[in-house]
Amino acid sequence: MLLRTLLLRLYRLPVRSVHLAPADLGLEAHDVEFATVDGARLRGWFLPAEGADDGAAHPVVVVMHGWASAAEDLLPAAPAVIGAGLSMLFIDARGHGRSDAAEFMSMPRFAEDLETAVAGLRERPDVDAARIALVGHSVGAGAALLAASRDPHIAAVVSIASMAHPREVIGRSFRRYRAPQSLVRAALRTIERTIGYRFDDFAPLHTIARVDAPVLVLHGLDDHTVPTDDAKRLAESGPSATLRLVPGADHQSLDGFLPVLPEVVAHLRDALTQAPVDRGA
Numbered sequence: 001m002l003l004r005t006l007l008l009r010l011y012r013l014p015v016r017s018v019h020l021a022p023a024d025l026g027l028e029a030h031d032v033e034f035a036t037v038d039g040a041r042l043r044g045w046f047l048p049a050e051g052a053d054d055g056a057a058h059p060v061v062v063v064m065h066g067w068a069s070a071a072e073d074l075l076p077a078a079p080a081v082i083g084a085g086l087s088m089l090f091i092d093a094r095g096h097g098r099s100d101a102a103e104f105m106s107m108p109r110f111a112e113d114l115e116t117a118v119a120g121l122r123e124r125p126d127v128d129a130a131r132i133a134l135v136g137h138s139v140g141a142g143a144a145l146l147a148a149s150r151d152p153h154i155a156a157v158v159s160i161a162s163m164a165h166p167r168e169v170i171g172r173s174f175r176r177y178r179a180p181q182s183l184v185r186a187a188l189r190t191i192e193r194t195i196g197y198r199f200d201d202f203a204p205l206h207t208i209a210r211v212d213a214p215v216l217v218l219h220g221l222d223d224h225t226v227p228t229d230d231a232k233r234l235a236e237s238g239p240s241a242t243l244r245l246v247p248g249a250d251h252q253s254l255d256g257f258l259p260v261l262p263e264v265v266a267h268l269r270d271a272l273t274q275a276p277v278d279r280g281a
Contacts, residue, residue: 018070018097019072020075021045021075022045022047022075027078029045031044031045032044034117036094036100036112037116040101041100042093042113042117044071044090044092044098044099044117046088049084049085055125057125057126057127058131059133059273061081061089061132061135061268062088062121062132062134063088063136064091064110064136064141064143065093065096065097065136067105067140068096069140070096071098072090074135074254076255078090081265084268086265093109093110093113093140094113099113107139107146111146111202114134115147118134130153133272135264136157136160137254138160142162142163142203142207144159145157146202146207148207148215154211155272156215156271156272158216159215159216159217159234160257161218161251162231162234163226164204164231165203166203167203168230174187211238214271215241216241216242216244217241219231219245220246221248221249242267246259
């Protein structure tokens with residue numbers, strides 16, 4: 001119990017204010033809310049593509065930020081995606097941005113929030129349920145792969161700076177503090193019990209293997225948080241994965257990935273504008 005309390009403090013989410021909104025970038029957006037599995041409220045922005053008010057059902061790109069981040073951090077990518085004719089949904093995970101607080105968060109909980117948002121989108125008449133793509137950064141990328149592995153109707157995924165396996169990342173963080181191996185093993189077991197999943201069940205290295213939709217694996221060559229080798233292993237495990245290593249990009253900032261934004265847009269447009277494929281058949 002003491003170890004669980006200490007770990008909850010260690011991984012406590014910082015409180016941060018939201019400073020950037022779509023209007024600051026000259027973008028049309030509508031506030032949206034979704035009720036999560038535990039009753040908390042997810043908040044986000046729906047950004048319609050030009051011409052998406054014609055009464056037809058259109059493709060949508062759902063964007064999930066990373067740990068201790070927020071939807072606003074990925075907004076700079078929106079003009080290029082919307083300019084390609086794709087509507088977007090930016091969502092704040094529980095405990096982040098404008099969404100309700102949470103005692104703790106985890107990659108599976110990020111995935112639950114993505115799945116809640118996708119389910120809400122599929123109820124909208126202006127959304128094509130078979131043409132929804134997921135974009136995630138860091139933990140949000142792992143969550144996107146987990147959600148896509150459970151939903152054969154997701155049309156495409158963009159994974160940015162995802163880890164390969166959470167056990168490895170957590171183990172490395174403890175070893176930096178020269179923690180005894182016995183403490184590391186106890187902490188890993190406690191984390192699994194707390195989140196209610198074994199690491200192997202949601203490790204991106206395993207979930208990407210169950211995603212048939214095209215996956216673009218982006219990773220910065222200057223990422224000192226998650227090794228580049230993680231991205232290579234992910235791409236090798238994904239049946240429809242493409243690897244793109246980006247010089248000058250690190251883990252925390254998305255600015256380094258902006259030069260390859262046209263490639264991301266092309267990946268999404270190609271997957272979402274072709275005839276839908278029923279992967280659940």
